[in-house]
Amino acid sequence: MGMPLDERLGLDLKRVEQELMAAKHAAVKVAGLTVPQYAVLYALAGNPGMSGAALARACLVTPQAMTGVLKNLEDRGLVERARHPWHRNVLETRITEEGRAALEKADARASAIERRVFEEFSAEERDLLRALLARFAKAVQAEAAEQ
Amino acid sequence: MGMPLDERLGLDLKRVEQELMAAKHAAVKVAGLTVPQYAVLYALAGNPGMSGAALARACLVTPQAMTGVLKNLEDRGLVERARHPWHRNVLETRITEEGRAALEKADARASAIERRVFEEFSAEERDLLRALLARFAKAVQAEAAEQ
DNA sequence: CGCAACTTATCAAGACCTTGATGATTGTCA
DNA sequence: TGACAATCATCAAGGTCTTGATAAGTTGCG
Numbered sequence: 001m002g003m004p005l006d007e008r009l010g011l012d013l014k015r016v017e018q019e020l021m022a023a024k025h026a027a028v029k030v031a032g033l034t035v036p037q038y039a040v041l042y043a044l045a046g047n048p049g050m051s052g053a054a055l056a057r058a059c060l061v062t063p064q065a066m067t068g069v070l071k072n073l074e075d076r077g078l079v080e081r082a083r084h085p086w087h088r089n090v091l092e093t094r095i096t097e098e099g100r101a102a103l104e105k106a107d108a109r110a111s112a113i114e115r116r117v118f119e120e121f122s123a124e125e126r127d128l129l130r131a132l133l134a135r136f137a138k139a140v141q142a143e144a145a146e147q
Numbered sequence: 148m149g150m151p152l153d154e155r156l157g158l159d160l161k162r163v164e165q166e167l168m169a170a171k172h173a174a175v176k177v178a179g180l181t182v183p184q185y186a187v188l189y190a191l192a193g194n195p196g197m198s199g200a201a202l203a204r205a206c207l208v209t210p211q212a213m214t215g216v217l218k219n220l221e222d223r224g225l226v227e228r229a230r231h232p233w234h235r236n237v238l239e240t241r242i243t244e245e246g247r248a249a250l251e252k253a254d255a256r257a258s259a260i261e262r263r264v265f266e267e268f269s270a271e272e273r274d275l276l277r278a279l280l281a282r283f284a285k286a287v288q289a290e291a292a293e294q
Numbered sequence: 295c296g297c298a299a300c301t302t303a304t305c306a307a308g309a310c311c312t313t314g315a316t317g318a319t320t321g322t323c324a
Numbered sequence: 325t326g327a328c329a330a331t332c333a334t335c336a337a338g339g340t341c342t343t344g345a346t347a348a349g350t351t352g353c354g
Contacts, residue, residue: 001192001250002258009264010167012277016284017164018207020157023291025342034309034342045148053332060165065311067334072309089319089332103148111149113290117156120286125279130159132268132276137163139267143260144170172312181339200302212341214304219339236302236349 009136020113027109031102036061036069037078038110041095041103044079049092051084078102156283167260174256178249183208183216184225185257188242188250191226196239198231225249 005011021035028038039059044050050058056066070093073079078099084090095103121129152158168182175185186206191197197205203213217240220226225246231237242250268276 001189002254003261003265007265008261009268009273009276010171010261012280013160013164013167015207016280016287017160019284019287020160023287024157026291027294036310042148051332052334060162061310062312063333064313064335068310071334087320087332091333107149109294112294113287114150114155114157116290117283117286118150118154120282121156121279126156128275129156129279129283132272132279133159133163135267136264136276137166139264140163140166140170140260143263144173147174147256147259183340198302199304208340209342210301210303211305211343215340218304234302234350238303 013136020117023113024110027113028106030109031106032076033102033106036065037073038103038106040066040069040073041078041099042107044093044095045100045103048094049084051090052093055093073099160283170260171257174260175253177256178253179223180249180253183212184220185250185253187213187216187220188225188246189254191240191242192247192250195241196231198237199240202240220246 024035024038028035031038033041036059040055043055043058047054052066052070053063055070056063059066061069070079070081074081078096079093080096081091081093084092118126171182171185175182178185180188183206187202190202190205194201199213199217200210202217203210206213208216217226217228221228225243226240227243228238228240231239265273
């Protein structure tokens with residue numbers, strides 16, 4: 001069968017990503033949030049009134065997936081949604097006071113993880129890692145485009 | 148709020164992982180498989196008779212998640228399950244002929260992606276990337292352990 | 295022997311993601 | 325003005341993942 005497992009760099013990548021997601025999940029859980037919910041609140045804190053479609057693009061998911069996340073956040077009163085005055089088809093979403101409190105509680109821990117990772121590397125190493133990851137993605141895209 | 152977005156190495160990691168998953172998803176889809184299903188069939192091809200719990204560990208998911216994946220594979224006749232002769236509580240899982248056919252079809256494309264990534268880097272670069280990712284994971288674990 | 299600890303398997307509930315399909319609204323252009 | 329394309333929101337179906345809880349078989353030790 002295809003490639004030997006220990007040559008598949010994708011496995012190394014996946015393991016680290018899973019480790020990161022597990023840690024973030026545990027971190028934001030104390031604020032009663034999931035990782036996608038945290039990402040939405042983070043985006044809304046910086047850009048009040050974003051549409052669901054815009055949030056979907058910012059969080060790298062489909063609009064359908066965003067609908068579900070926003071529904072959960074709205075049910076729990078962490079965000080509010082209202083029709084855009086001009087574009088009646090657009091629902092403007094805003095973070096509530098309660099949502100901001102949850103976000104800050106979650107961000108304290110989630111940021112600590114990113115900061116720890118950031119400090120693990122020197123500036124040169126960070127650039128190097130980013131460059132290698134970019135080439136990784138480029139290779140994936142190149143192969144996907146051919147298939 | 149916590150860390151600036153462009154300093155969060157986790158985002159670079161996530162983007163590449165998403166790119167890889169999307170490409171793999173599309174690759175194995177032509178064989179009618181999902182990525183987790185492909186991972187299970189791949190493991191079973193090399194280790195006939197694995198238990199669901201062992202598959203869960205091999206695929207880095209919970210046993211509960213594996214139950215669902217195996218149910219779908221069994222419903223479609225791609226794997227067969229039978230009680231272990233001694234350990235009556237264990238269900239031995241084996242890949243069927245049909246399952247092997249789907250696996251080979253999927254693996255041709257999935258392996259091509261991994262091979263393309265492999266060939267993108269020199270041996271030194273691969274070791275470097277692996278080492279950086281390992282340090283990334285170590286930093287995440289260190290912070291998670293403290294929280 | 296008998297009970298505790300571990301492993302295995304699974305159900306249930308909740309959340310998320312995807313593709314596909316459906317409305318509603320807005321802007322453009324013939 | 326009317327047709328059309330683009331955008332936004334959402335329902336539905338299928339699959340995956342999580343935690344929590346339950347049940348059953350195996351193992352080991354007092």
